[in-house]
Amino acid sequence: MGTFEIAKRFRFEAAHRIGGLPKGHPCGRVHGHSYQVEVRLAAERLTAPGFVTDFGELAPLGKYLQATFDHQLLNDVLDVEPTSENLAVHLACWFLDNLQPGLPGRLVAVRVAETATSWAEYRVEP
Numbered sequence: 001m002g003t004f005e006i007a008k009r010f011r012f013e014a015a016h017r018i019g020g021l022p023k024g025h026p027c028g029r030v031h032g033h034s035y036q037v038e039v040r041l042a043a044e045r046l047t048a049p050g051f052v053t054d055f056g057e058l059a060p061l062g063k064y065l066q067a068t069f070d071h072q073l074l075n076d077v078l079d080v081e082p083t084s085e086n087l088a089v090h091l092a093c094w095f096l097d098n099l100q101p102g103l104p105g106r107l108v109a110v111r112v113a114e115t116a117t118s119w120a121e122y123r124v125e126p
């Protein structure tokens, strides 16, 4: 049998600078992005009326993103370098701790896009 998968996308605006880059690298300077965060959930069986998880039940992640990251300097918020990869794993951990208990579907991946041409993804082990 197959697996159902759903995705929900959120966005926030924030600034960051990435430390440890070679001198002159543009991402070492403070700059901003319109971040897009996509979570994907999977299930082998649907719950009534035919959902992996009600998209509406994912709204707390949007609230967390707005409250914690929107219009912030990410270096002030995260205790690691604010790369897309580090943000993706941070958000996966937050989701697993705060939202996963009680949801019928299971988180399979968190994708973070800083620009229209680049993204990083953290996949949760089954």
Ligand SMILES: Nc1nc2c(c(=O)[nH]1)N=C([C@H](O)[C@H](O)COP(=O)(O)OP(=O)(O)OP(=O)(O)O)CN2
Pocket: 018, 027, 082, 083, 084, 085, 114, 115, 117, 118, 120
């Ligand atoms: N693996 C990663 N590489 C880079 C990250 C990252 O989070 N993970 N981040 C950056 C910078 O934040 C940069 O702002 C985004 O990188 P990039 O896609 O290179 O941005 P550009 O606007 O220059 O993209 P173009 O499409 O090439 O114009 C750097 N690397």
Ligand SMILES: [Zn+2]
Pocket: 016, 027, 031, 032, 033, 114
């Ligand atoms: Zn950047």
